[in-house]
Amino acid sequence: MRLGHDRDQQLFAASVRALLGRECMPEHARAGFSPKRWEALAGIGVPGLLVPGQYGGLGLGAGELAAVAEEAGRACAPEPVIEAAVAAALLTHAADGKDTGRAADWLRALADGGATAAVALCPAAPVAHAVHADFVLVARDDALYGMPAAAARIVPVGGVDPGRALGRIDTVVRAPGAALLLATGQGAALAEAARLGAIAAAADLLGSARAMLDLTVQYAGRREQFGRSIGTYQAVKHKLADVLTAIEFARPTVLRAAHSYDHALPSAARDAAMAKVFASDAADLAARACLQVHGAIGYTEECDLSLWLRRVWALSSAWGDAAHHRAAVADDLLGPDPAPACPPR
Numbered sequence: 001m002r003l004g005h006d007r008d009q010q011l012f013a014a015s016v017r018a019l020l021g022r023e024c025m026p027e028h029a030r031a032g033f034s035p036k037r038w039e040a041l042a043g044i045g046v047p048g049l050l051v052p053g054q055y056g057g058l059g060l061g062a063g064e065l066a067a068v069a070e071e072a073g074r075a076c077a078p079e080p081v082i083e084a085a086v087a088a089a090l091l092t093h094a095a096d097g098k099d100t101g102r103a104a105d106w107l108r109a110l111a112d113g114g115a116t117a118a119v120a121l122c123p124a125a126p127v128a129h130a131v132h133a134d135f136v137l138v139a140r141d142d143a144l145y146g147m148p149a150a151a152a153r154i155v156p157v158g159g160v161d162p163g164r165a166l167g168r169i170d171t172v173v174r175a176p177g178a179a180l181l182l183a184t185g186q187g188a189a190l191a192e193a194a195r196l197g198a199i200a201a202a203a204d205l206l207g208s209a210r211a212m213l214d215l216t217v218q219y220a221g222r223r224e225q226f227g228r229s230i231g232t233y234q235a236v237k238h239k240l241a242d243v244l245t246a247i248e249f250a251r252p253t254v255l256r257a258a259h260s261y262d263h264a265l266p267s268a269a270r271d272a273a274m275a276k277v278f279a280s281d282a283a284d285l286a287a288r289a290c291l292q293v294h295g296a297i298g299y300t301e302e303c304d305l306s307l308w309l310r311r312v313w314a315l316s317s318a319w320g321d322a323a324h325h326r327a328a329v330a331d332d333l334l335g336p337d338p339a340p341a342c343p344p345r
Helices: 007-023 026-031 035-043 062-075 081-095 102-111 187-222 234-262 268-299 305-317 322-334
Strands: 117-120 135-140 143-148 152-156 167-172 180-183
Touching (some): 007 035, 007 062, 081 102, 081 117, 081 135, 081 180, 187 305, 234 268
Antiparallel strands (some): 143 180, 152 167
């Protein structure tokens, strides 16, 4: 089995990379979420990637999402690409094919870029991109609730990565339709959405790690010490080569997880956990190595590397950290009924 993006996914990713290459330079990323950039992304279908065609979306899957999320990470784009995909998956289950109702309305709004979503699978924790969200989806037990952001009191919360625009849902205004029960019996759908978020976050981490590596290779080529470029020293070469190896070893696990998700394979949960473990470890190694090569300047706001450092530190913990997912993999493999391998042996 060949684990790689197909031609259509590669073309889609290339379109996203070209757009973000123009619209999301480091100075733009520092400014945070841009409605104009979100509208541009909507023009090529990014927010509606997982929205079914009947609601105006592209109806694609985790494979395409992984390709797009990697480009978002590479550009350090502060837009809620992952949250839009997870919201689309949850709302699709809640809508259950019906063309009417709040879930269907929000799906159409996601598809045309007219709205951004925040998702609170754990309501007590700060919610990413809640500060600029138009609506919020909240999971409670096995039920899914939704509310317009205007009907909820969302308190901004400081975080490691300002680009994630964290907010806490403090109180819900007692207004008609403020907190709407969208669907019950959503336990399986919520677990599936969490897996999708982990896969997308893993892909984003791969893109972020590669961006840090590219920045550091360029820096090492022009930074001189003792009359030589530091990139000529073997200690630096080996350190950066280790980063590249870790990224390339992590990529197949992310693609495998996307394949398992799209084909509803028995190993989908374990594969998603494995992808997040490998990608988090690769990104952590990239952050430490690239920061060391940059020296103290890498920590500073003026250094572009700091944008990706903060993104990686935040995303490594989001959607379950490596320790959480290692435990999930161990529980499956050492349990009484481990899922079969993907691809099947």
